[in-house]
Structures are given as C-alpha cells and as structure tokens.
Amino acid sequence: MMAITLNAAELLNQVLRSIDESGWSALIRDAHKPFRLRVYRGDEHGFDVCIYIWNCSHGGGSARSSDEYRVQVTSVVPASVHGETTLLLGWHPGYGVFVGFDITKHEGQSSQSPSIQVKEEALIGAHSHAFAIHYRHNGEIAVAFRPEFLVDYALNAVSLHSTGKVAEDLSLLNHLDTLTDSQIVTVEDRDRRVVLSQMARKYRATDFSRRVLGAYSHRCAACGIQLELIDAAHIIPVAASTSTDETKNGVAFCKLHHAAFDRNLISFDVQYKIEISETEVSRLASANLAGGLDVFKKHLRTAIILPNDRRDYPPPQYIEEARKVRNWA
Numbered sequence: 001m002m003a004i005t006l007n008a009a010e011l012l013n014q015v016l017r018s019i020d021e022s023g024w025s026a027l028i029r030d031a032h033k034p035f036r037l038r039v040y041r042g043d044e045h046g047f048d049v050c051i052y053i054w055n056c057s058h059g060g061g062s063a064r065s066s067d068e069y070r071v072q073v074t075s076v077v078p079a080s081v082h083g084e085t086t087l088l089l090g091w092h093p094g095y096g097v098f099v100g101f102d103i104t105k106h107e108g109q110s111s112q113s114p115s116i117q118v119k120e121e122a123l124i125g126a127h128s129h130a131f132a133i134h135y136r137h138n139g140e141i142a143v144a145f146r147p148e149f150l151v152d153y154a155l156n157a158v159s160l161h162s163t164g165k166v167a168e169d170l171s172l173l174n175h176l177d178t179l180t181d182s183q184i185v186t187v188e189d190r191d192r193r194v195v196l197s198q199m200a201r202k203y204r205a206t207d208f209s210r211r212v213l214g215a216y217s218h219r220c221a222a223c224g225i226q227l228e229l230i231d232a233a234h235i236i237p238v239a240a241s242t243s244t245d246e247t248k249n250g251v252a253f254c255k256l257h258h259a260a261f262d263r264n265l266i267s268f269d270v271q272y273k274i275e276i277s278e279t280e281v282s283r284l285a286s287a288n289l290a291g292g293l294d295v296f297k298k299h300l301r302t303a304i305i306l307p308n309d310r311r312d313y314p315p316p317q318y319i320e321e322a323r324k325v326r327n328w329a
C-alpha cells in the first residue's frame with residue numbers, strides 16, 4: 001500500500017468532511033494544530049472539541065512487525081483542555097479510517113516524538129464494519145472507526161476507552177454489521193444500551209445510504225446533479241411496516257428533490273416517469289407560493305435516472321406501495 005500522508009490543512013479538511021458525514025456541522029475556533037472546533041447540529045448550541053491528529057502510517061524500522069501501524073506524536077505535548085472534548089487521533093488514508101487513542105494515557109507525554117502503535121487488524125475491522133475496538137498490550141484501548149462515526153466517537157470517547165465491564169459491553173460494536181436489538185437488550189447498563197442502539201441505527205442508515213448512492217453514482221435521479229448534495233431516500237418510507245433497507249428500496253435525490261419527494265410535490269410511476277402533483281401545484285399557486293415552478297420543472301428529467309445494475313432498479317410493487325402510503329393521488 002502506498003504511503004500517503006496529509007498535511008495539517010488536509011487533515012483539518014478530512015476532519016471537517018467527516019463531521020459533515022456524521023450528520024453534524026463544525027465551526028473552526030483554531031485551524032492550527034491542535035484543531036479546535038465547535039461541533040453542532042441544526043440550531044443546537046453544540047460542544048467544543050480539541051483534536052490532536054497525525055497520519056497513521058506503517059512503522060519504520062525492521063524491528064517493527066509488518067502488521068503494525070503507528071502515529072508519530074510530533075511537535076506538541078497532548079493535553080486535555082478543560083471543558084472541551086479532547087481527542088487524540090490518527091488518520092489512515094488507505095483504509096479511510098480514524099484511530100482514536102486514550103488521551104489520558106498520553107497526556108504530557110514529553111519524550112522526543114513518541115509513537116503510538118495500532119495493529120492493522122483494527123484498521124481492517126473499521127474499514128469493513130465501521131468500528132473496531134482494539135486492546136493494546138499496555139492496557140490501553142484503541143478505537144478504529146469510519147469517518148461518519150467521528151462525532152459519535154467524540155461523544156462517547158470516555159466510555160469507549162474504558163476497560164472492564166464497560167469494554168465488555170461495548171465490544172458488541174465490533175460486530176455492528178450483524179448487531180441485533182435482541183443482543184443489545186442483554187446489556188444491563190442503560191446508558192450503554194442507548195449508545196449501542198444509536199450506533200446500530202446509524203450503521204444501518206449509513207450502510208443503506210452508501211449502497212444507494214453507489215448504485216446511482218452519487219447522482220440525483222431527478223435532475224442528475226452530484227456535488228455531494230445527494231441523499232439516499234427510502235421509496236417506501238422507513239415508518240411504513242413494509243419498508244426495507246434493500247438498495248432497491250432506495251433512490252438518490254439531491255436535497256431539493258429529496259424534500260420535494262418527501263413532501264409529495266414529485267413522485268415517479270412504475271415506468272419511472274417523473275410526475276408533479278397537480279393538487280400540490282394548485283394549492284401552492286392559490287397560496288401565492290408557486291414561485292420558481294417553471295425553473296423547477298425545467299430541471300426535472302422526464303424519467304428518473306436508473307442505477308447501473310438492474311437488480312437495484314426500484315421494483316414496481318415498491319413504487320405502488322410507496323404511492324399508496326404516501327397518499328399520492
């Protein structure tokens with residue numbers, strides 16, 4: 001694997017993009033290392049984060065085992081900032097995952113540029129199923145995770161790096177891809193059950209979205225734009241008992257067309273032809289809210305752009321069912 005290293009600005013970009021993929025937003029308080037950000041969602045006030053981050057690379061020197069990766073802690077001495085969530089992270093571009101270390105174990109580490117190791121299996125685990133909790137020989141727990149879990153990691157960093165019973169319970173996160181609700185209810189501690197079910201729900205949602213966006217080449221099925229402004233929408237809505245997370249129950253829409261679809265302004269029929277609701281249009285017109293309708297119509301394709309693979313095409317019975325539960329006239 002080629003060694004790619006990011007400079008500080010690129011690492012900051014990676015962090016910001018990951019926060020966005022986590023479904024949160026960030027304000028920059030300090031763009032110099034360590035990065036200091038305010039992480040927030042919608043109108044919430046949010047919380048402050050201080051991030052120490054380095055590239056995670058294959059260790060040099062022949063004495064090092066080949067399955068070991070390391071983060072070289074250079075130029076600063078990590079220290080927790082009071083009132084802020086302080087993270088100590090490595091980023092591995094090849095696997096596209098972060099690895100988080102326990103800040104309390106490395107605070108004030110003053111020896112000349114110490115390095116922290118992590119086994120490759122942790123990076124592989126996170127790459128393939130989002131989370132990998134890894135015991136290091138010194139008793140520290142390292143946590144590798146995918147970018148879209150960065151904020152979840154930050155919110156739960158203390159528990160995630162705890163040992164003993166907490167670690168035993170949270171080790172279920174190593175199997176997020178198969179984690180079921182019946183496994184989660186066996187965990188006695190209520191807070192940890194909440195963390196586990198939030199993560200499991202997030203895994204399912206991001207897994208769905210990853211598959212659907214891939215199937216549609218990250219392109220809006222209604223207008224064709226990409227620009228990373230694309231959502232994966234459920235055709236039969238999640239709230240319906242008949243809904244599934246199969247790729248074929250998904251369609252990729254840009255933010256505008258996703259909202260238009262959810263609000264019943266547009267739909268598509270079993271022949272994949274896009275329709276605009278006449279009922280909705282006349283309601284909007286009479287309320288003096290139909291401005292831009294011409295432009296809106298002009299950007300709509302005649303029929304939705306279909307996935308490359310036929311198996312991902314929305315099945316007619318799903319479309320029928322969706323139109324029924326969405327009260328599409």
Ligand SMILES: [Zn+2]
Binds near residue numbers: 221225253
């Ligand atoms: Zn669109």
